[in-house]
Amino acid sequence: MALIKSISGIRGTIGGSVNDNLTPIDAVKFAAAYGMWLKQQNTKTNLSVIIGRDARISGDMISSLVSKTLIGLGINVVDLGLSTTPTVEIAVSLEAADGGIIITASHNPKQWNALKLLNNKGEFLNAEHGETILKIAEKDAYQFAEVDDLGIYTEKEGYIAKHIDEVLNLELVDIDAIKKANFKVVVDAVNSTGGIAIPALLEKLGVECVKLYCEPNGHFPHNPEPLKEHLTDISELVVKEGADFGIVVDPDVDRLALVCEDGSMFGEEYTLVACADYVLGKIKGNTVSNLSSSRALRDVTEKHGASYQASAVGEVNVVELMKKTEAIIGGEGNGGIIYPESHYGRDSLVGLALFLSHLANSKMSCKALRDSYPVYFMSKNKIELTPQINVDAVLEKIATKFRKEDVTTIDGVKINFEKEWVHLRKSNTEPIIRIYTESSSQDSADRLAIRFVDEIKNCI
Template sequence: MFGTSGIRGPVGDVVTGELALSVGRAVAGDADRIVVGRDPRDSGRWLREAVAAGARECGTDVFDAGMVATPTLARAVGREDADAGVVVTASHNPPEDNGLKLWNPSGQAFDAAQAGEIEERIERGEYDLADWSGGGGRGTIDDATERHADALVEAVGSIDDLSVVVDLGNGAGGVVVGALERLGCEVEVMNGEPDGSFPNRPSEPTAENCRALRERVVEADADLGIAHDGDADRMRAATESGRYPDGDVLLALFAREAASEGDRVAAPVDTSLAVEDALEPLGASVTYTPVGDVHVAGRARESDVVFGGEPSGAWIWPEETLCPDGPLAACKLAATVAREGSFDALVDGVPTLPLRRTNVEVAAKEATMERVRERVEREYGSDRFTTLDGIRVSFDGGWFLIRASGTQPLVRVTAEAREEARAEELLATAEEFVADASAE
């Protein structure tokens, strides 16, 4: 039921009103007060109502933040002295999908143990329903976005003489516009009207999907382009020349800004060695986690971890919040570009390695991965690979990773080496393992 980013899937099939009602009831088992919100998808209106109804019939008070960015909702949980938060969103998935993601007061998403407990309650159908006189109350939170913007401005301070084009992708991330303007930026907005059908570009802020942003940054002679997904937990960016740096490059830039000697940066196992290379001169290091922002956030709770990020575009500053906060990342990147003078120059300052990523659609992820593990162990022995998340095989100057997607019927394959030909060779080897395993 729960993947690496909560519950997510097609509406009416995986995600239903009955499921949302059950999630509300299950969350109420440990919560006297919850905060709910949603992204712009139309299905979110009634799914949010179903979550609220389930919680209230178990005696839990529900406070509705309305249509907000996911990090806005996550920040509101602790601020409103609530016990949990539920945001109805499918993040960067297509419009026909929706989902539910659960949040702790710290801003960290529910971890595997918490999600497992919710899932067990739903499967057992064991809820503590209130009697006719004991239903929970309901209220609204009207200033969640404003309070989020206040926090962004406080975290960054001010930015002088920077022009920014922001592509909201018709999502819920409008908080970033007001924050950047208050910080002193000149802001042009693209696709700013919230629309859960995402009419102007797919929600996921990839380089291809954000081609119009890249072109507009050049046309407008802007210093920076910012792109969010539907719920603004992700942030990607375009340089003044229209380049769209890989997420590993952004991770290295953010890590280098945050870390000093002895510090650690949390990153998933599919992260480029370029991040290690960027931190080594500072005396800082990478601590690897399973893929998924909840795992990065969990590691970021440790005292010497100053930043956590995923190449997909999720960025976490634990002193601010344990939720991936795309608008915060946008503001911090804007401040760095304004100080250094050129985003292109910053990107050029991060040496990259040949890294290849691809996806393989499979019918049975778990069975395929088990057969891959058996084949890898026969080929290389157990001391060559790790299973922190998927199967990561290390070589001198390179590695490949094979792991099942947490949200889609895919096996994700990543390979990297210090020479391009070697990276291609490792990718082909990994793909062959998956193809052979899935053919059985």
């Protein structure tokens, strides 16, 4: 069991002891800290926060605790109920709210939940603001409202439909081409809110949808992280149904993975590559992804005569660099598409609409489109942490050992070799060291990962 406090929010497992897990007391404590931070940021008194949740079993309980805590601070709450992370982000802006909280543990298994914290732009908090909230929680520095000043609770339905309308209104979403293509797809929404949002979007686009695990009941039928080893059911169903491709989203619908018509993985790293290729083919501009993302985005960006840059891992870091470089599309190699024309947040609905537009206009099959891109293979591994491991010291030793190579240390240690790279870093959301490698073949990527697992063990 675990409780992880980070600048991006609080994430933990349900049940157990206070301060060691995400208990009701911990949920209240961090909701109160966020509310106090909001009050410190504003001179006005009539503050409002948008709340939404994915379908996981503990969501209703945590959402209720968070909402009532904010009301107790005198903050108004607009509750979207079952929603998606990008829907809540968009709602903060459309409702001119002062902040937002998404109750979701994203790709983590069902025993996990979390509070994802947003600012008044519907974007994740930066490091400074996140640290301030953690300090408020440490000091229990809360001041609750008197009875006449309690906040007002309002439920608001239909925001996923508003989100879909926002997507359909994007200039580069080619609705006519998508409808003419007569696509048939299979959707795996891991029994969360993607089962509401993705089929509804596809219906508006005239795409035939075969639903797999689209009942938003929170009972995940497989590990909810959209990786190849978890997606055997949809791979088989895509082939059986003769579908054009398969669509996979995580529980809060900010990551998009695709399955080709033959059941092979399009690759979550290549979701962003394909969407960027489409956008850059229409508008010239720069791109950004994080250090753990594929070189393929750099290659495609340079093919279009534009510039690519890499940020530290974490959505807020990608967004910050996108704004600085005026990037027109960016994201993370985990299938997270950030398209500023819509909003500065990973959004599977936007990503899917752009991908469908690209596929429809290309006149290619999903597999042929994937084969048209630079061929890189990644290996994603991890090592569980223990209290005895000094991770920073381990990473410093590795950086020193490989100092003659092209080494980047803005986020862990990334070593760029001539034809491959390895990125080692502490996770922001789980007690692990992540080991990402990329090379020209799966075998060499795997061997590079195994090599650095041994390098880490030798440095402990």
